[in-house]
Amino acid sequence: MPAVQETVERVKRIDVDQYRYGFETLIESDKAPKGLSEETVKFISEKKNEPAWMLQWRLEAYRRWLTMTEPTWARVDYPKIDFQDLYYYSAPKPKKTISSLDEIDPEILKTYEKLGIPLREVAMLEGVEPKVGEEDPARRKIAVDAVFDSVSVATTFKAELKKAGVIFMPISEAIREHPELVQKYLGSVVPTSDNFYATLNSAVFSDGSFVYVPPGVRCPMELSTYFRINERNTGQFERTLIIADKGSYVSYLEGCTAPQRDENQLHAAVVELVAHDDAEIKYSTVQNWYPGNSEGKGGIYNFVTKRGDCRGDRSKISWTQVETGSAITWKYPSCILRGDNSSGEFYSIAISNGYQQVDSGTKMIHLGKNTSSRIISKGIAAGKSQNTYRGLVTAHRKATGARNFTACDSLLIGDKCGAHTVPYIEAKNSSATFEHEATTSKISEDVLFYCIQRGLSQEEAVGLVVNGFVKDVLQQLPMEFAVEAQKLISISLEGSVG
Amino acid sequence: MALLEVKDLKVRVEEREILHGLTLTVNEGEVHAIMGPNGSGKSTLSHVIAGKPGYEVTDGQILFKGEDLLEMAPEERAAKGVFLAFQYPVEIPGVATMNFLRTALNAQRKARGEDEYSTPDFLKKVREVSKSLNIPQDMLKRGVNVGFSGGEKKRNEVLQMALFEPSLCILDEMDSGLDIDALRIAADGVNALRSPKRAMVVITHYQRLLNYIVPDVVHVMSKGRVVKSGGKELALELEASGYTQFEAA
Numbered sequence: 005m006p007a008v009q010e011t012v013e014r015v016k017r018i019d020v021d022q023y024r025y026g027f028e029t030l031i032e033s034d035k036a037p038k039g040l041s042e043e044t045v046k047f048i049s050e051k052k053n054e055p056a057w058m059l060q061w062r063l064e065a066y067r068r069w070l071t072m073t074e075p076t077w078a079r080v081d082y083p084k085i086d087f088q089d090l091y092y093y094s095a096p097k098p099k100k101t102i103s104s105l106d107e108i109d110p111e112i113l114k115t116y117e118k119l120g121i122p123l124r125e126v127a128m129l130e131g132v133e134p135k136v137g138e139e140d141p142a143r144r145k146i147a148v149d150a151v152f153d154s155v156s157v158a159t160t161f162k163a164e165l166k167k168a169g170v171i172f173m174p175i176s177e178a179i180r181e182h183p184e185l186v187q188k189y190l191g192s193v194v195p196t197s198d199n200f201y202a203t204l205n206s207a208v209f210s211d212g213s214f215v216y217v218p219p220g221v222r223c224p225m226e227l228s229t230y231f232r233i234n235e236r237n238t239g240q241f242e243r244t245l246i247i248a249d250k251g252s253y254v255s256y257l258e259g260c261t262a263p264q265r266d267e268n269q270l271h272a273a274v275v276e277l278v279a280h281d282d283a284e285i286k287y288s289t290v291q292n293w294y295p296g297n298s299e300g301k302g303g304i305y306n307f308v309t310k311r312g313d314c315r316g317d318r319s320k321i322s323w324t325q326v327e328t329g330s331a332i333t334w335k336y337p338s339c340i341l342r343g344d345n346s347s348g349e350f351y352s353i354a355i356s357n358g359y360q361q362v363d364s365g366t367k368m369i370h371l372g373k374n375t376s377s378r379i380i381s382k383g384i385a386a387g388k389s390q391n392t393y394r395g396l397v398t399a400h401r402k403a404t405g406a407r408n409f410t411a412c413d414s415l416l417i418g419d420k421c422g423a424h425t426v427p428y429i430e431a432k433n434s435s436a437t438f439e440h441e442a443t444t445s446k447i448s449e450d451v452l453f454y455c456i457q458r459g460l461s462q463e464e465a466v467g468l469v470v471n472g473f474v475k476d477v478l479q480q481l482p483m484e485f486a487v488e489a490q491k492l493i494s495i496s497l498e499g500s501v502g
Numbered sequence: 503m504a505l506l507e508v509k510d511l512k513v514r515v516e517e518r519e520i521l522h523g524l525t526l527t528v529n530e531g532e533v534h535a536i537m538g539p540n541g542s543g544k545s546t547l548s549h550v551i552a553g554k555p556g557y558e559v560t561d562g563q564i565l566f567k568g569e570d571l572l573e574m575a576p577e578e579r580a581a582k583g584v585f586l587a588f589q590y591p592v593e594i595p596g597v598a599t600m601n602f603l604r605t606a607l608n609a610q611r612k613a614r615g616e617d618e619y620s621t622p623d624f625l626k627k628v629r630e631v632s633k634s635l636n637i638p639q640d641m642l643k644r645g646v647n648v649g650f651s652g653g654e655k656k657r658n659e660v661l662q663m664a665l666f667e668p669s670l671c672i673l674d675e676m677d678s679g680l681d682i683d684a685l686r687i688a689a690d691g692v693n694a695l696r697s698p699k700r701a702m703v704v705i706t707h708y709q710r711l712l713n714y715i716v717p718d719v720v721h722v723m724s725k726g727r728v729v730k731s732g733g734k735e736l737a738l739e740l741e742a743s744g745y746t747q748f749e750a751a
Contacts, residue, residue: 453554454592458602458662459580459610468605472596472645 036093042066045207048093052176052211055183065196065206072200078363079392079424080332082305085270092208092241168224170254171216175243178214185216189247193276193313193340201272201334202309209243209274217252217283226482228257242273248283250316255286257485269294271330272307281316281343286324288481290489292496293329300359300388303331310337311367314346314375322349323366324480326489328496331360336394338367341375341403348377351480353489355470355496356389356421365395365426370406370436379410382474385421386497392424399436406436414444415473417466417497467494504565505530505701506551506670511562513543513550513726520546522726523562528670531698535712535737536705538723539745544705545589547723548672552586553579566670581613585668587659589675594646599658602646603628607665631664635691653684660691671695671702677711689714709741722748 036047045066049059074085165172171182179186196206217223248254271293277285287310296303306329312321323337333356339348350366368377377397385391391414399406414423425442447469455465471478471490478486506528513521521543528534538544550557551564553576564571571579594602608618619627632642635657647655656676663671673692677685692715696702704715712720712734720736721728722745729748730736740748 448592449555451592451594453576454588455594455602455606456576457552457554457580457586457588458606458666459577459613460606461575461577461609464605464609468597468602469594472594475596 035091038091039088040066040090040092040208044092048208048210051093052179054176054179057183057187058179061191061196062207065203066208068197069200069203069207072203074200078334078394079390079426080334080361080363082332082361085305087204090270093210164224169218169221170223171214172227173214175209175212175214175245178245182214182216185247186214186245189245189276189278190243191276193278193311194274194309199309201307202274205241205243205272205274205309209241212243212245212273213256214244215246215254215256217248217254219250219252219280221249221252223252223254226255226257228259240269240271240273242271242275244273244275245278246276246285246287247278248280248285248319250280251282252280253284253286255482256288257482258287258289259291259485259488269303270305270307273309275308275310275337277312277321279312279314279316279319279321279343279346282318283316284320284322285312286322287312287337288485289323289325289327290481290485290492291325291327291329291333292492294331295329295358295360295496296331298358300331303360304329305332306330306335307332308335310335311340312338312348313340314343314348314372317343317345317372319343319346320348322351322480324349324351324477325353325364326477326481326485326492327352327354327362327364328492330362333360333362333364335364336366338369338396339377340369340371341377341406342371343375344372345374346372347375349480350377350379350381351477352381353384353474353477353493354382354391354393355384355386355493356391357387357496357498358389359387360389362390363392363394365393367396368398368408369396370399370403370408372403374405374407375403376407377409379408379412380476381410381412382477383412383414383423384417384470384473384493384497385414385423386417388420390422390424392426394426394428396428396430397438397440398428398430399432399438401432404433404435406431406433406438408436408438410438410440410442412440412442413473414442415470416444416446417470463494463498466497470494470497503530504528505567506703507563507565508547508551509563509565511547511550511564512560513546514558514560515546515556519560520557520726521550524723524727526721526728528701528703530669530701531696532719533696533702533704533715533717535715535717535720535734536703536723536728537707537709537720537737537740537745539707542723543726544723545674546726548586548674548703548705551579551670551672552576552584577609578613580666580668581610583667583669585663585666585671587656587663587671587673587676589678591647591655591659593648593650595648597646598643599646600628600642603642603662603665606662610666627665632661634694635661635664636687637661651684652679653681653687656680656684656688657691660688660695664691664695669700671700673702673704673715675705675707677706677708685711686714709737712737724748 036044042063045062049062194202196203215227246256277287279285293304314321321339327333337350341348348368354362354364356362366379379395381393383391383393393412397408412425416423423444427440429438429440431438451469452465455468470493478489481489504527508524508526511521511524512519536544559572604624611618637657647658676688704717717734720732720734722730
């Protein structure tokens with residue numbers, strides 16, 4: 005497939021500095037009062053019809069948060085955030101309870117159309133209830149739990165998932181419908197006291213996804229959530245919790261876009277994954293939030309805490325991320341390798357252009373015996389951006405036979421950007437085997453000229469070379485995301501050379 | 503008919519003039535050899551024709567099929583039929599050779615307003631050409647020139663030349679880094695591409711290559727100018743007596 009051609013056409017359709025997803029949807033919304041207080045927390049909890057224990061949990065987090073200070077160790081630089089100048093909750097006003105896609109506000113559906121998210125199409129093509137025996141295994145199914153601003157407005161495929169016993173719903177619903185599961189697992193991987201942003205999230209999280217896959221079940225489809233920040237000045241605090249019970253498997257895709265804004269928008273999500281014995285969770289992200297304009301104004305601040313707990317023996321958690329957006333990215337999807345013989349993976353492509361700042365990486369915490377982890381990180385810095393890989397690999401005293409392989413490659417485009425690698429490696433027992441490889445290279449004029457002499461334009465040449473550079477990671481993505489990601493990579497690097 | 507006309511070309515690199523008024527005419531169907539010592543400006547000429555950045559043309563002109571070549575972007579020149587076989591072909595990790603060939607070929611066809619090749623047509627064409635050049639299929643699955651031997655890299659250049667069907671082929675020091683066997687294979691590939699509509703400019707230090715690719719015209723370059731032109735026997739003369747006698751004053 006001549007993906008490069010397609011990419012270039014897409015790039016050409018976009019005017020410089022015109023973020024493709026920079027539009028607003030005009031719908032009424034239901035807002036919490038500005039600022040953060042116990043009242044705000046209560047307002048959110050009330051809006052969600054939450055049980056008392058949940059409100060208590062939030063309030064404890066809020067009180068804890070008041071005692072904490074913002075972390076400053078990351079290699080990012082931004083004006084101080086006034087947490088009292090933000091709205092912490094906003095939801096599209098539902099006209100009535102929604103039972104099918106047709107009942108969704110047409111404005112919202114239109115937004116999804118512009119984003120190229122085939123929610124309606126998926127529903128029509130796949131039908132809600134496919135007839136038994138007619139299922140085409142070649143056609144991969146994707147269930148979409150669409151998050152519009154802070155409330156999930158549509159959930160498809162519920163019926164089929166239900167048949168398999170998989171619970172996939174907005175977390176606000178799960179709190180009401182499956183309190184025993186939520187109470188057992190929420191905060192068990194990222195405790196409310198974990199870090200400044202995670203604690204903030206615990207106090208004010210609005211919605212997110214909840215997934216539970218029962219023992220021995222292989223989730224029959226890829227699960228997918230699309231996040232979108234729409235309300236002016238609204239912090240977005242997603243909370244996602246995925247539990248794979250013994251011997252189960254689930255693959256979850258997350259993709260994000262946000263409209264163009266002058267004010268900076270704060271995003272502080274928390275994602276918790278729990279894998280029991282022999283279970284496997286694959287979590288993929290393509291993130292292309294608004295990175296700010298060509299002068300570095302605006303853009304999303306993305307302070308995310310993502311962590312997976314390989315709680316059971318032989319469990320496996322794999323993170324794959326393609327990060328191209330946001331003005332500031334502060335994100336370290338991590339694995340706690342608690343179970344014996346458990347394994348963790350982190351595959352990452354982080355692209356920064358313009359004035360973007362990325363400080364991202366992973367933590368692999370080896371606690372169990374014979375645990376293994378693998379880190380493949382590809383950082384691409386262009387324009388005036390700064391791109392930092394920060395990673396921790398550690399083996400506990402009891403984690404005998406722990407193994408890690410890390411490869412960090414950085415590619416520089418132009419001479420005004422920076423790439424930094426900050427690996428922390430600690431082995432507390434002598435049987436651990438840790439390998440670390442790192443390279444930094446500059447996209448060479450000779451390579452570009454070679455491609456151009458063969459008929460490619462400058463942008464096509466950069467897209468081709470960069471897609472080659474990140475190939476190892478792209479291959480880890482589910483097919484439908486890999487193609488999207490490839491396009492996104494070229495689009496993000498638009499105007500980075502020359 | 504004249505395919506390439508270089509007229510009184512003056513070129514600078516960072517304030518230093520490398521070509522001091524070079525004139526050269528290459529007609530369709532002809533093979534020209536350009537010989538000369540290191541630093542005589544041979545590679546500069548090839549780079550300027552292909553449009554490599556970093557060179558400043560201060561005077562003169564280059565016409566290609568009667569059009570002003572210097573007005574065209576480098577990728578436009580490629581689409582119009584200018585092909586440069588590199589002395590040191592670059593490696594592009596992670597980009598399969600097959601994918602690269604197809605992307606480039608389709609980019610050129612699109613620029614000319616032609617239809618892009620369909621997958622089966624393209625594969626058929628690549629198979630044909632690679633077979634004639636003794637290029638195994640698995641080499642095409644590897645990253646562009648990654649882990650290729652010197653001979654394989656040059657054969658890959660010839661493969662592209664055969665696929666893209668350019669009307670002007672510039673071969674920059676094609677013999678560098680090749681043993682005799684590899685040189686013969688590459689030269690056979692080039693010879694198979696000789697045609698009445700296609701011209702070639704073969705840049706080399708040594709006469710050796712010209713035993714395999716026999717030129718119609720030989721030019722001797724020295725200090726940024728063509729100082730002597732003649733038939734193929736001029737190359738033999740150079741081999742015997744060296745460049746000193748031709749050195750420009």
